[in-house]
Each structure stands twice: as structure tokens, then as C-alpha cells.
Amino acid sequence: MSANRDHSAAADEALVSWAKQGDMRAFEELVARHRDKIYARAFGMMRNEDEALDLSQEAWVKGWQRLKQFQGESSFSTWMTRIVINLCLDALRRRKRQHAESIELMAEESGGVERHMPIVTVNPTEGLERADLRQRIDQALAQVSEVHRTVLVLHEFEGLEYKEIAKAMKCSIGTVMSRLFYARRRMAVLMASWKREQES
Amino acid sequence: MRLPTFRIRVLSALALVFGCGLAAAVAAEELKLEATLVWGTNEAQSPDPKHKPVCAEVEKKLNTLPLRWQHYFEVKRQKFAVPDAGTQKVNMSKDCQIVVKNLGKGGVEMNVIGKGESVGRIKQRLPKGEVLVTGGNAANFTGWFIVLQQAE
Amino acid sequence: MTDEMKFELLAYADGELSASARRNVEARLATDVGARALLAELQMTRQTLGSNEPAQPLPESREFYWSKIEREINRLESAGERRAPSPILQWWRRLILPAAGLAVLALTLSVNVLPGVGRGGSGVEASFPGAEALTYRDQAQGVTLVWLSYPGEDEARDYEAAPPDGDWL
Numbered sequence: 046m047s048a049n050r051d052h053s054a055a056a057d058e059a060l061v062s063w064a065k066q067g068d069m070r071a072f073e074e075l076v077a078r079h080r081d082k083i084y085a086r087a088f089g090m091m092r093n094e095d096e097a098l099d100l101s102q103e104a105w106v107k108g109w110q111r112l113k114q115f116q117g118e119s120s121f122s123t124w125m126t127r128i129v130i131n132l133c134l135d136a137l138r139r140r141k142r143q144h145a146e147s148i149e150l151m152a153e154e155s156g157g158v159e160r161h162m163p164i165v166t167v168n169p170t171e172g173l174e175r176a177d178l179r180q181r182i183d184q185a186l187a188q189v190s191e192v193h194r195t196v197l198v199l200h201e202f203e204g205l206e207y208k209e210i211a212k213a214m215k216c217s218i219g220t221v222m223s224r225l226f227y228a229r230r231r232m233a234v235l236m237a238s239w240k241r242e243q244e245s
Numbered sequence: 246m247r248l249p250t251f252r253i254r255v256l257s258a259l260a261l262v263f264g265c266g267l268a269a270a271v272a273a274e275e276l277k278l279e280a281t282l283v284w285g286t287n288e289a290q291s292p293d294p295k296h297k298p299v300c301a302e303v304e305k306k307l308n309t310l311p312l313r314w315q316h317y318f319e320v321k322r323q324k325f326a327v328p329d330a331g332t333q334k335v336n337m338s339k340d341c342q343i344v345v346k347n348l349g350k351g352g353v354e355m356n357v358i359g360k361g362e363s364v365g366r367i368k369q370r371l372p373k374g375e376v377l378v379t380g381g382n383a384a385n386f387t388g389w390f391i392v393l394q395q396a397e
Numbered sequence: 398m399t400d401e402m403k404f405e406l407l408a409y410a411d412g413e414l415s416a417s418a419r420r421n422v423e424a425r426l427a428t429d430v431g432a433r434a435l436l437a438e439l440q441m442t443r444q445t446l447g448s449n450e451p452a453q454p455l456p457e458s459r460e461f462y463w464s465k466i467e468r469e470i471n472r473l474e475s476a477g478e479r480r481a482p483s484p485i486l487q488w489w490r491r492l493i494l495p496a497a498g499l500a501v502l503a504l505t506l507s508v509n510v511l512p513g514v515g516r517g518g519s520g521v522e523a524s525f526p527g528a529e530a531l532t533y534r535d536q537a538q539g540v541t542l543v544w545l546s547y548p549g550e551d552e553a554r555d556y557e558a559a560p561p562d563g564d565w566l
Contacts, residue, residue: 069470073463080462085453094456105466106473164434170445183451200411201446207413217333222404226439229407233442309538336400357545365530365545368520374539381545
């Protein structure tokens with residue numbers, strides 16, 4: 046039956062329906078369509094290629110196992126993204142338990158560092174090609190702590206609301222706001238330095 | 246007299262549900278805490294009219310300690326909750342925050358942050374009625390304290 | 398500007414405030430130049446990030462990436478992840494479940510009376526090099542004092558005028 050289907054031309058909904066019936070080729074097509082986004086989300090959070098590959102593949106395996114639970118309330122891509130986000134958050138929590146929190150991070154979180162950041166008024170995107178801008182944002186994200194990068198990924202890229210982020214990160218909404226505030230300010234300062242580089 | 250098999254099963258199932266619910270409540274226990282920022286001085290009155298003397302209960306606790314001050318003024322009192330295994334940051338003043346972590350079984354870890362820098366980190370079991378006082382010297386031979394206890 | 402005000406501006410920029418809270422922020426923005434500048438920065442950064450998520454192409458070929466996923470799915474399925482429990486297992490479950498219920502209850506009650514701090518033990522740590530933390534305990538009153546002292550604190554420090562709103566720290 047699977048051999049007669051044109052998987053490459055089918056919509057996601059049809060592929061999901063076939064995959065639920067056990068059509069592995071349909072699931073393979075879904076993986077091919079959405080693998081870059083799922084991998085990108087994992088890499089954005091983990092900042093490590095091997096870990097991102099492992100976690101994104103684990104997410105796909107879990108997606109296959111849980112297909113029957115997917116009812117189409119969100120898009121398949123969004124559903125899969127949530128799975129990989131949760132796996133990454135679990136991995137980050139395991140990673141955090143193995144390393145002591147630095148005093149620097151505590152100072153960041155307390156707002157002591159933020160108070161010394163001047164407000165940025167220049168637009169960092171002026172004069173930059175999109176590819177160059179994205180690369181610079183990627184480099185800036187690498188300079189931010191895990192916790193702050195996580196909240197940026199979840200809010201700015203994934204579009205989650207504060208309460209959703211709080212639930213995912215198992216913290217209070219106040220903590221989410223504090224982290225997001227610091228993270229966004231830090232990114233603003235990092236992006237402003239590009240402008241100074243261009244002008245110098 | 247032996248209970249019928251059906252009743253044994255129902256009672257056992259109820260024990261499982263009750264135990265799991267209780268275990269869940271114990272395991273997932275939120276801590277309701279109260280933190281008070283206190284200024285210790287030998288002056289009878291604080292120059293800041295917003296300050297009021299600490300309540301009798303806190304004064305009694307502070308007076309049991311080997312401290313040199315005779316008067317204690319409440320600068321700020323804050324009630325807050327910390328979820329199990331969670332963390333809560335509380336602003337005690339514009340330069341002082343505490344970050345309190347719920348360690349479970351009534352245990353807390355408090356990180357005191359002053360002017361953006363960590364001043365000290367304390368882990369302590371804090372059952373109801375128990376008080377944790379953290380303090381240090383302040384200007385003009387006065388002292389600062391953070392009094393942490395479970396909220397009423 | 399207090400931290401609370403700053404977070405309110407963030408929430409305002411992100412559309413997370415209630416209608417009444419939004420009105421309060423807008424009233425403040427009408428007169429507070431600093432708040433307007435901070436809000437503009439927060440909005441600009443959010444827009445820049447949201448429109449320019451870095452691309453991260455998969456560093457493996459389609460076939461190789463998929464082959465690992467397929468292999469794992471097949472491995473789990475042949476290991477019986479989806480198989481229903483055997484009749485013997487079901488019979489054991491009927492026997493074990495009532496006993497488990499009583500065990501959970503007993504464990505719950507015993508956990509409540511055990512002493513201990515919970516996760517991680519107890520302790521005190523002062524953060525600055527050379528700092529000292531002294532602990533005093535009054536068992537009868539149920540009070541523990543942790544006194545933090547720092548090197549050179551008797552020397553002139555840049556304290557603001559007492560008394561505090563905590564400026565002394």
C-alpha cells in the first residue's frame with residue numbers, strides 16, 4: 046500500500062495519517078521535511094553539534110512512538126519542536142547538575158551586571174546583509190550563558206509565552222522575565238558592538 | 246472474619262491512591278517563606294521614618310543572639326513561595342537580593358546578593374518555627390540582617 | 398528605575414501585560430525618557446532576533462540521518478516496547494498492586510519523620526576570597542545565625558549614607 050502513495054507530494058496531514066498506520070516511508074518524508082528545523086532548535090539550545098544530532102534523532106524516535114497522541118491541534122512541525130525542546134531542557138538540567146553555577150552567572154541573574162549596561166539606541170541591522178546578520182546573531186548567542194540562551198530561544202525564536210517558558214523551564218514567571226530581560230539587554234550590547242566595528 | 250476479596254482490593258487501591266497523593270504532596274511541597282531585611286543599631290530611632298521596629302517575635306529571636314545592637318528596625322518584609330526544587334529571587338532592597346532554593350523536606354539554600362555580587366550562600370533545614378538569620382556589618386557600626394522563616 | 402519597572406517594560410514590549418497594567422506603563426512612558434529609551438531597545442532587539450534566527454543546516458546526509466532513526470525505531474519495536482503485557486504479568490500485577498499501595502503509604506509516613514536538609518546537605522559558604530562565615534545556633538530558641546565578615550571591612554568603604562534601604566551592603 047505504501048508503495049502506491051506519492052509521499053513527496055502529500056501534505057503533512059496525510060503523511061501523519063499514513064505514518065500512524067505504520068507507514069515508515071511516510072514518516073521518513075516527514076523527517077526529511079522538518080529535520081533542519083528540529084536540528085536547528087536542538088543546536089540553538091545545546092550549542093554542540095553531536096549533542097544536537099543525538100537529541101534531534103531521539104526526538105524523531107519519540108515522535109514516531111507518540112504519533113497516536115498527535116491530534117493535529119498544532120502543526121506537526123510545532124509538535125515535533127516541542128518534543129525536541131523538552132529533550133534539550135532535560136539534557137541541560139543534567140548538564141547543569143554536573144557543573145557548579147558560576148558566581149558570574151549569579152551576578153548576571155541578580156542584575157548587578159545589567160545595571161552597568163548603557164541603553165543601546167543604534168539599529169544593529171543597518172548595513173548588514175541578512176546572512177551576515179544571522180551569523181553575527183549566532184556568534185552573540187554563543188557568548189550568552191546557557192540559561193539566558195535557552196530563554197531567548199524559547200521566546201524570541203519559538204514564540205512561547207512567559208507562562209509556557211516558566212512551565213518548560215520549571216521556574217517562576219518572574220524568573221523567566223528576569224532572565225529574558227538580562228538576555229535581551231546583553232544581546233543588544235553585543236549587537237551594538239558590531240556597529241562600532243563597522244564604523245572603526 | 247475475613248473481608249471479602251473485593252473489599253481488600255478496594256481498600257488496597259485506596260491506600261495506593263492516598264499514599265501516592267500524599268507522597269506527591271510531600272515530594273512536590275511548595276515552601277511558603279517570609280524574609281525580613283533588618284537594620285541593627287544602638288540608636289533608639291531610625292532616621293528613616295519608613296522604618297519601624299521589628300515585630301516582637303523577631304526581636305525576641307535576635308535578642309537571643311550574641312549581637313551588640315540594642316534596636317532592630319524592619320526595612321522590608323516579603324512573603325513568597327518557592328516550588329519544590331525551584332528557586333525564587335526576592336528583592337529586599339535596591340542593592341540586596343536573596344535567591345532561595347527549595348531543597349525539599351523543609352530545606353533551603355539561600356544566596357545573598359549585595360550590589361550584584363554574591364555575599365554568601367547558606368544551606369539550612371527550616372521547619373516551621375525555626376529562624377535563619379544571616380548578617381554582617383554595615384556602615385557606622387550598624388549591622389544588616391536577613392531573617393528567613395516559614396510564613397504563617 | 399526599579400527592577401520591577403524594567404520587567405514591566407519587558408512585558409509591555411512582549412504583549413504580556415493586562416490592559417490595566419498596559420495603561421499604567423503608558424502613563425509612565427509619557428513622562429519618563431529613560432523608560433522610553435529602554436523600551437525602544439527591548440523592542441528593537443526582539444524584532445531583530447525574531448526576524449533573523451540563525452540557520453543551522455543538518456551536518457549529515459538525509460540517508461545517514463534517517464538510517465540511525467530508523468534503526469532505533471526498529472530496535473525498540475523488536476524489543477517489545479509496543480507489545481502488550483503477557484497474561485502471567487497481568488496476574489502478577491493484580492497481586493503486587495495492593496501491596497505497593499501499602500508500601501507507598503508506609504514510605505510516605507516514614508519520610509516525614511526522618512531528619513535532614515533535603516537535597517544536598519547543610520553548609521555555609523562565603524563568596525569572597527578571605528571571607529569568613531561564622532555560625533551560631535540557639536537550639537532552645539530555634540535560631541541559627543550566620544555571620545558573614547569580609548577582609549578589610551573595617552577600612553573605609555564606599556558606603557552610602559546610613560541608614561539604608563540596604564545601601565550598606
